Amino acid sequence: MVTKTDVKTFLNFVNGSWVKSSNSEVSASINPANRNEIVGYVQKSPVEDLNAAVEAAKVAQKSWGKLSGAERGAFLFKVADILESRVDEIAETMTREMGKTFPEAKGETARGVAILRYYAGEGMRKVGDVIPSTDSGALMFTNRTPLGVVGVITPWNFPVAIPIWKMAPALIYGNAVVLKPAQEVAVTAAKVIECFEEANFPSGVVNLVTGSGSVIGQGLTDHPDVNGITFTGSDTVGKQVGQGALARGAKYQLEMGGKNPVIVAEDADLDLAVEATISGGLRSTGQKCTATSRVIVHGSVYETFKEKLVSKVQEITVGNGMQEGIWMGPCASENQLNTVLSYIEKGKEEGATLLVGGNRYVDADCADGFYVEPTVFEDVTNDMTIAQEEIFGPVLALIKVDTMDEAIKVANDVQFGLSASIFTTNIQKMLHFIEDMEAGLVRVNAESAGVELQAPFGGMKQSSSHSREQGQAAIEFFTSIKTVFVKGS
Numbered sequence: 001m002v003t004k005t006d007v008k009t010f011l012n013f014v015n016g017s018w019v020k021s022s023n024s025e026v027s028a029s030i031n032p033a034n035r036n037e038i039v040g041y042v043q044k045s046p047v048e049d050l051n052a053a054v055e056a057a058k059v060a061q062k063s064w065g066k067l068s069g070a071e072r073g074a075f076l077f078k079v080a081d082i083l084e085s086r087v088d089e090i091a092e093t094m095t096r097e098m099g100k101t102f103p104e105a106k107g108e109t110a111r112g113v114a115i116l117r118y119y120a121g122e123g124m125r126k127v128g129d130v131i132p133s134t135d136s137g138a139l140m141f142t143n144r145t146p147l148g149v150v151g152v153i154t155p156w157n158f159p160v161a162i163p164i165w166k167m168a169p170a171l172i173y174g175n176a177v178v179l180k181p182a183q184e185v186a187v188t189a190a191k192v193i194e195c196f197e198e199a200n201f202p203s204g205v206v207n208l209v210t211g212s213g214s215v216i217g218q219g220l221t222d223h224p225d226v227n228g229i230t231f232t233g234s235d236t237v238g239k240q241v242g243q244g245a246l247a248r249g250a251k252y253q254l255e256m257g258g259k260n261p262v263i264v265a266e267d268a269d270l271d272l273a274v275e276a277t278i279s280g281g282l283r284s285t286g287q288k289c290t291a292t293s294r295v296i297v298h299g300s301v302y303e304t305f306k307e308k309l310v311s312k313v314q315e316i317t318v319g320n321g322m323q324e325g326i327w328m329g330p331c332a333s334e335n336q337l338n339t340v341l342s343y344i345e346k347g348k349e350e351g352a353t354l355l356v357g358g359n360r361y362v363d364a365d366c367a368d369g370f371y372v373e374p375t376v377f378e379d380v381t382n383d384m385t386i387a388q389e390e391i392f393g394p395v396l397a398l399i400k401v402d403t404m405d406e407a408i409k410v411a412n413d414v415q416f417g418l419s420a421s422i423f424t425t426n427i428q429k430m431l432h433f434i435e436d437m438e439a440g441l442v443r444v445n446a447e448s449a450g451v452e453l454q455a456p457f458g459g460m461k462q463s464s465s466h467s468r469e470q471g472q473a474a475i476e477f478f479t480s481i482k483t484v485f486v487k488g489s
């Protein structure tokens with residue numbers, strides 16, 4: 001039975017007002033822990049609604065871009081305070097809409113608050129350099145100008161943090177934004193935008209248009225007045241967005257997949273490595289682009305590590321993320337569940353051995369949710385699909401190796417290069433790993449997931465468009481450098 005009592009409908013936010021889509025179509029956002037529960041209705045907008053938002057953003061950006069960084073920062077500080085006052089409510093919406101456990105959702109929302117404050121502060125920091133001119137009578141320096149209108153296309157796995165880590169730097173550097181969140185998490189996105197509204201942002205500076213990726217996401221990519229597109233999501237759509245933006249000369253930034261390894265050396269602290277492999281691989285039901293997916297273990301410690309890992313994985317409690325004591329929630333959608341189950345089947349077909357898990361989880365109250373058991377395979381070779389493709393689910397693949405050189409070779413033998421960890425107490429091995437690992441984020445004795453907001457984040461190889469987000473790196477995407485040469489007459 002579908003639960004419909006008091007289900008609210010969320011609107012688009014265009015030019016400072018909440019508006020229905022012009023075709024009056026909505027879609028239901030459902031709870032992946034129980035498909036019968038509707039979390040809210042969201043607009044399924046046509047491209048005309050996007051065009052109105054872009055037009056509003058284009059007009060509003062002119063005066064927003066003229067404010068000082070400190071003035072723009074004051075708005076972001078206000079949003080941070082408002083979001084902070086709504087942490088529990090917004091985190092609960094996130095858990096109900098995409099399944100991650102309530103403590104994780106709270107942590108993510110608090111991270112959104114911290115990101116807003118970080119970029120609010122950036123409004124007071126330097127944006128350029130003085131460069132000595134060869135002309136002794138001249139002053140040469142760099143300044144930064146905003147891009148104009150930025151299209152923000154975001155996925156469902158971090159419904160608060162990712163939109164905020166894209167919007168906050170876009171705004172502080174003087175751009176106006178149009179956000180198109182993943183339709184699965186559009187209710188959470190609308191609540192985040194309510195915080196911007198409450199902070200009294202000038203009309204048109206921040207806009208939200210919900211709808212399908214192929215209409216609104218593609219519309220942003222193709223719109224001639226959208227000067228920059230920042231995207232996080234799948235490899236396939238990311239490349240499509242990049243090609244579309246390039247074709248019309250717009251700036252773009254893509255964060256896409258990962259196939260992140262953890263290397264466990266023979267001298268590793270095995271308990272630490274097990275904890276980190278489980279946390280990095282299975283938290284958020286494995287739905288992080290930084291999630292550990294391949295566990296490359298030295299032969300001499302393989303059996304001990306495997307035993308410890310399997311025993312801990314068997315203790316994981318699966319269920320509704322709103323319930324206390326639950327460690328792992330459902331997959332975010334039925335599609336995602338089916339993708340994960342099909343990768344598990346592929347693993348079995350291609351000869352990997354299932355050590356634990358491998359099934360849809362339907363115990364207790366879980367039959368109406370999109371749950372899957374935490375799963376570990378062994379006898380995985382690098383040519384197998386589960387060793388090469390991003391699964392985005394709670395599936396770990398154990399790969400046994402004999403040497404450190406082999407471990408790094410295997411770790412690098414994928415198309416992606418987002419994050420990677422090593423567990424070792426040997427400094428030579430750490431240095432070898434730091435030097436030779438092809439990944440944008442390399443971590444020693446720490447899990448592969450876990451991004452710090454003040455540090456650059458992005459991948460090598462097919463994981464990104466080679467740009468970096470977050471920290472001070474964000475200024476490179478959200479502004480253009482202007483080199484100024486001044487000579488007294």
Ligand SMILES: NC(=O)C1=CN([C@@H]2O[C@H](COP(=O)(O)OP(=O)(O)OC[C@H]3O[C@@H](n4cnc5c(N)ncnc54)[C@H](OP(=O)(O)O)[C@@H]3O)[C@@H](O)[C@H]2O)C=CC1
Pocket residue numbers: 153154155156157180181182183184211212213214216217218219221232233234235237238240241255256257258288289336339390391392
């Ligand atoms: N790197 C990461 O953090 C993420 C990686 N993924 C990977 O992608 C797989 C599929 O996830 P999925 O949600 O389908 O990812 P998508 O790449 O389809 O979605 C990401 C965003 O792009 C939008 N989008 C979809 N089609 C287009 C388009 N033609 N033009 C512009 N924007 C578009 C989506 O909108 P809408 O949702 O409305 O379709 C969403 O807002 C996952 O299994 C995982 O492997 C997924 C999410 C995050």
Ligand SMILES: O=C(O)CCC(=O)C(=O)O
Pocket residue numbers: 157158232287288289290449450451
């Ligand atoms: O590991 C994290 O905290 C961030 C992961 C991320 O950016 C993603 O999954 O898209």
